[in-house]
Amino acid sequence: MLNFKTIRLGILLSCMLLLVGGCKLGRSDDDGIIKLRLAHPMAPGNNVTLGYEKFEELVEKKSDGKVQVEVYGSCMLGSDRVAMESVQRGSLEMASSSSPNMANFSPYFMIFDLPYITDIKYQDKIYESLDEGKLGDFFDRLANEINLKPIMFSEYGYRNFVTTGQPISTADTLKKLKVRVTASPVEIEVAKALDMSPTPIAWGETYTAMQQGTVDGEGNTFSLLCDAKHDEVIRYAVDSRHNYSMHILMMNKDFWDELPADVQAIITESAREALDYQRSITSKLEKKAEQKFIEQGIKVHKLTPEELAEYKAKTRPVWDLFADKIPSELFTMVKEVQQ
Template sequence: MFDNAKQYGVGALFILGCAFFSGAASASYNIKIAHSSPAVDDRLEKSLQVFKENVEKRTDGEVTISTYPASQLGGEREQLEGVQFGSIEMAVLAGPISSIYPDIMVFDLPYLFKNKKVAYEVLDGDFGQRILNGMLPKTGIRALAWGENGFRHFTNNVHPIKKPEDLAGLKIRTMENPAHMAMVKDLGANPTPMAFGEVYSALQMGVIDGEENPVSLIDSMRFYEVQKYLTLDGHVYNPFTFIVNDAFFSSLPAKYQTVLKEEAKHWSDVERQLNAEQAERSIQKLKDSGMQIVDLSDQDKQAFREATQPVYDMYRKQLGDAMIDDLLNAVAEAESKN
């Protein structure tokens, strides 16, 4: 650049210098947000478009956002690593965070929440915020907000699941999550972790017998095309976690940090509402597609709760009695209000 400036004289050097400093002054911040949910007809991408619009508007376009749905930047594990090491600025994840931050597994304990109101009370209360805030010092990743993937349910191609014994011997895809894998094993099935983007073809080819996901994803991922039976047991309430690389976050001007934090909280409300609406539509769509749906009563679920108690014992050893007791106390308090 400076050789060219010599060739064309001092005036050219002055112009180039002005252009350089002008560009620096008007520098913007570009954010990539990765996730694994579908690009269309799904509540997560829709809610992130609201987040994008609000952030860009409030920062006068100085912060720009691009979303990468449908595992475009890799599976959830690759997305997590990308955020941790800074190649991806932000992501919304449901699964692999426990591999680097075990405390978050407390929300994967089976049959923990009886309904969404209880889940919201715990997640948005002191205990949930303690788990959210604890991620940064242990991982270098800042957690901004909880979203909602939803209550997870079993599907399969062999027979209806009405009692724990019906899971015996089935190969069930799980996330790469120790609590989920332990739960499926305690119910007598064979947990088969695999990347989310591979599940449809694995079901189609019979590599696995079934999977477990919220109804909104069973719908948007079109699993109803390759699965016959759905059991609404709600074995795990699965939150999304909205995360950001902390080094990137800290590089932003304070006013933009505030915008991201505030809009992440707003995103949580928007995404939860969109998920509730999609879940309601999805149940009807799955019925219309021909899936046989078993809706378990709370009494029916008791046998499943008893069968999966060893998971609680396992995590008492791993996370400590105090952590589990604090969680159960928070759940009991939330149940008393709801």
């Protein structure tokens, strides 16, 4: 009969084997195939999801099947933060996190959370800087410092406020609403600036929170809200476009460095092509989702220029709250691409 010491020794040996297995992250001993697990929180059919599925297809095609990507969406391997922490410590190859949730790893990622810091008319310039310019170089260095390697800066889109019961339009109509936010300090301060009550809730729990009245509303892209079935509980929406977000795909830096140069090239090339595809479909999916809202009876208020200016004026002081947490050079780089 096994005694306690024997059981404890067995557990210890099992843990050691798991650790040893972790050193061979992503590699198969049997056939030499490199396997990459990619975790993300987005729903099926979402623009971010479709981009990662395209990335999977391209990597496997360009490598003749020698590199295989396994995509796990809908928080199957944990929320943004949990999955990214797994990548950071080396127990998972790749994970995608929204830029607001990346603030958990470095406050510098908050630059894109700042309200109205960018506009859709400057998107191409921002992407150019991220893909092959100053912004990309900056975030590559930043990620490397926390053992991460940026692979894709996917377009997530502009967040809009929605509610389950209270009509919303101008900034004043948002007062006293309990609104779901991420853990991003910026997002929390934006809600406060608009006189709302911010309530941090994990994405996977937001539908239930909206349904049960834990919160009155949330801010997100119309596309994701439809994909995640939140349109079942939403009654009102406003195209506030108050926050631009990306989904950033990261790989464990140590694992990336150990990959053969030709595999790195395949991943980089596939990511670029998948990004072109993903960004090209985002606007169409957002318009399609807005039309679905309208057809379902959800009231969508379109802001007038004057109403939009009011949103911007109320939230502009949030920039000052984070001026000492975000390098001035980063502010400068973002402003430069909008000139």
